[in-house]
Amino acid sequence: MIDFGFGLSRSSAVRLDEVDLSLYRKLEALEPGVRTCMACGSCTSTCTAGPWSGMSVRKVILNLQRGKNVSDMLQACMLCGKCTMVCPRGINTRHLILSLCRIYDEKK
């Protein structure tokens, strides 16, 4: 092995065949607009809670598509609806978050 003076992180490559999409599918059924998200990040950049809480609608959708848990992030949302106003795809992000909360509540 050669020491180049810098290392290599463990790969975070997504393997879509192994991802559990059950939560995302439930969300799709309640808020079909989620399919049109292009991850532009307009929602995240306008989020009032984002800078200090880590809330990001873009990350919520992306993590769901990768089968990850997003319940912690949802708790930071203040439901102000600014993300809904700026979404270029017209996704009802406020409804998206409320639907997700409902899905998590049903799981409990």
Add this chain to the structure above:
Amino acid sequence: MIYQGKQKIWSDYQKEIPSDRWFYVRSCIRQSFFPASEKYFLHICRDLLGKDIYETEHHTTCGGIAYHCDTIPQETAMTIVARQFALMTEAGYKNLVTSCITSFGNYTEILETWREFPELEARIRENLWKATRREFEKPEYVAHASDLVYKFRNEIAERAKYRLVDAQTGKALRIVEHIGCHYSKMFPHKGIGGAEYPCVLSGMVDSWGGEVVDYPERRHCCGFGFRQYLVKANRSYSVSNTHKKFESMEPYRPDAIITNCPGCPYFLDRWQYVIAEQTGKTYGEGGFGIPVFTYEEFAGLMLGIDPWDLGLQIHQVAVEPFLDKIGIEYDPKAKYLGLNKEEILRPGLPQRLKCF
């Protein structure tokens, strides 16, 4: 989404590329990384397709590399670009074609900034006049060289000696296409297919007989990222990005990678050596790695240009297994011969990544 809506979005992503009379600006780094790519772009366009493509020895870097490394402010890059426009105006051309993806992004970003802030354009015009006594007209059209090759892909296919097909089995070769981030991620409507369906390279692969590989990290950055590579302490971030892409594409068994950016082919190619030396892992068949090509090299190979004239001996990953698959003729002994056909120094071979 309703069908008409889809058609509307798709039509927004198309580019009406002028077919002739271009002012060509080279990349500042490609000639050391892939020395024959620009030469053969000009050869294909001028000599084979009969297009008028002009270049001048007076043009310089566009400043994009320094701008994206945060070493010069945008106003400096703007004045450099204004001088390139002045050279184009003096030569009597109105369409600008760039060899480099970052140049394409830089020119586009500057023109968009001037459109939004005309007072800034006026100041840059004044700067240029004071510094060089030059004036300029803005280009009517800015394209990347891969846009032109995409436009002429079927003409190239008609003249092709080879196709992206396995000569033994007759099956289409599996090709990963990697588009530089500055092509359509900054200004989606400037790239063919936009940011969501960029088809500038997949269109070439389809026309030349190959099969495009779709894999999860297809649109992930190659890892170059300017500062992420140029500062040694950050190189871990750069190589980890490349590693992630290779881990993602590996299960799909690609035969080769085609790229349209100066940095991407370099890093996808060279980091395979570093990953092999750091982890012992190689990608592709037989421990040779996955060969990475520029779109000009691909076009040149299809047209039957000698691989060593195309500069493929400069690649880290051996290209011979891929050439053998297609059935491209080459002389293995001529790989490291100089232009005078005499033996020059041979490079040291890697320990883990197989190479000839």
